[in-house]
Amino acid sequence: MTITTKIKEFGKYLGYWRVGITTADDFDEYLEKLNSRENYEFILKNNIVTCSPKKLMPSAKSIVVLLLDYKQKSIPENLDNMIGSIYLARCYNPQPHSLNGARLKLMVDYLNELGCEVRDDIHVPARWSAARAGVATIGKNNFAYADGIGSYIMIYTLVIDKELEYDTPTLQNKCPSNCTKCKDICPTQALLEPFRLNPKLCIGYNNWMTKEVPLELREKIGSRIHGCDRCQQVCPRNKIKDKQIMPKDEYLETISKELTLPAILNMDDDFFKSRIQPIMYNYISKPRMFKRNAIIAMGNSGNESYIPDLESAMKSDDELIREYAGWALDKLRGANKK
Template sequence: MSLTSDIKEFALDLGYSRVGITTADSFSEYAAIMQSRGAMYEFLVQDPAVWLEVSEPKKLMPSAKSIISLVWDYSQKAFPEGLLGKVGRLYLSRSYNAPPHRINGSRYQLMLDFVKKAGCQVGQGIFLPERWAAARAGVTTYGRNNFAYAAGIGSFIVLSSIVVDAELEYDTPTVEVGCPEGCTACIKACPTQAIYEPQKLNPRRCITLNTLFTQDGMPAGLSSHISPEIREKMGTWVHGCDVCQEVCPRNRERLQAKLPDDEFLVMASRDFSLTKMLNMTDEFYETRAQPLMYNYIKERKYFQRNAAIALGNLGDPAFIPDLEQAMNDPEKLVREYAAWALGRIGGKLAKQVLETKRNLETSENVQKEIEAALLAV
């Protein structure tokens, strides 16, 4: 067999659903599009030159000739109802940027080792526009919701790539939108109108971004603050969001399929609750939050903030005692959003809690949230 055939066969043996090969040529169109989006994407990178860098694999690796594009299907097992609508399927699958000591991280490492042993030099630390690479390698098409789709699977996939110095056999590109003609289901369903046109997303309005990237110390004006308008539309999502994928007709078959249980997730769902995330113990953080949601959030206060928003949006007075407990948290961020959630739930008991805490609170930001919440109850 040829080297290309060997690589593809090994990838499929590892469990990858699709593998394609494309050239290491420039992704200049990608760079131009990203630069044209302006301030919406500044949080990702402040230096516009970086878009040019990631779009030119050969500048990062002069010997680069080919890109191996790999597709992992993370929807092969069912996701428990108790976790859906709270944590995105991608994160529940533990397959996105998985560490090497976990099964999904070791799979990619095995692929790297195979390619190296086959005599290829492998590019190190090269960030690529994965959806563009996969479409050019003929393994995915685009969706109007900005996701990549693999035939027979849908958009519940993780893409990864390997840049090598070998000239391999290249696949026919599938750089096209595969959505049904005229379908705008994802645009209509997006709670925050983050998808403002087909294939165009304002990430600052995206629920996923607001659950993950709104942290202090981030670039381009991002902070831990989430605007009240966005909070009210976040529903119960605390890490990611699947809405635009759930309504997509291209995912219907997989979403309706009877799939085997993921026993780890079944076990995790028994212990998982928004109230436990709000008033998080060390054990919950180590055994439930981090194994499922290790990608972007390292400080527990952001998990707690997201849980407070979710509880507020549920509007159930039964959560008032949990939110009252959170009003004693040492992190002022947690107290701010617990106050907002109490105002969102409303009622006599919520008002009593807010009035009591107003007299004790020392943080100016928390006091402002309490005053705003009191106006809402």
């Protein structure tokens, strides 16, 4: 059995849906696209991705791409339009002590046993790696899609120093030619055209990458405090998942009873550590931005029962909290007068 076969079989043994292999060559086309488009400068400026893995690991020869089918359990209704499903699945940048963190470590340990030098901290373009490794295609909404499970996939990439057998890239477009459902449904019109996104209009970006959410976007964010699934939820390529009857996620069922907007706005350290961090540790490390996001959702709710909590927030020492609480109060009171 070749080392390539061993790697693929062990990945599937661990529960990964697909395992693909590609070269560690530069991602020149991806870099060219980033540089040619507006509003993407923050990706390169903040080193969010590395387009030249060999600069960080001169011995790099291959990239092992692992696909996880993360949507295998149902999501409580009150969380479904509040938090992105990939975060509720606790698989995005998994913490070391989590199930998915342990799964990834087992894969790294196995590669080490095979004599590979492994780097799991080189953040190559994940979707492009998956397409180059033949395990996914990229959809019009910019998500990666895998045959059989759609776009509800988490992509992990491991850069190693062994030359392996490389898979045939799957760079073709598999979206229906006349379909624009993802573009039409996007609450903030972040999808400008097929395969082209303005990230600074994306709800996720405004949830965690910027302190000041433009006034014209706040209403459009709706109830979403940590990511958005709308373009995936309407996609015909995800029907295979949407039709499945899934078992409950008992952990989410437990915490969903406590994950309310007032609880997030008024959270103490214990609530933050026990209810927020386990699922929303990805981009925000302090309670402040979660509180701001909860305030925006309150303002968009039309629910006047939130007014006392917002009035209390107006007394906060944090100017950001006061600013957004004032906006939310004006919006709720204005709606109630109509």
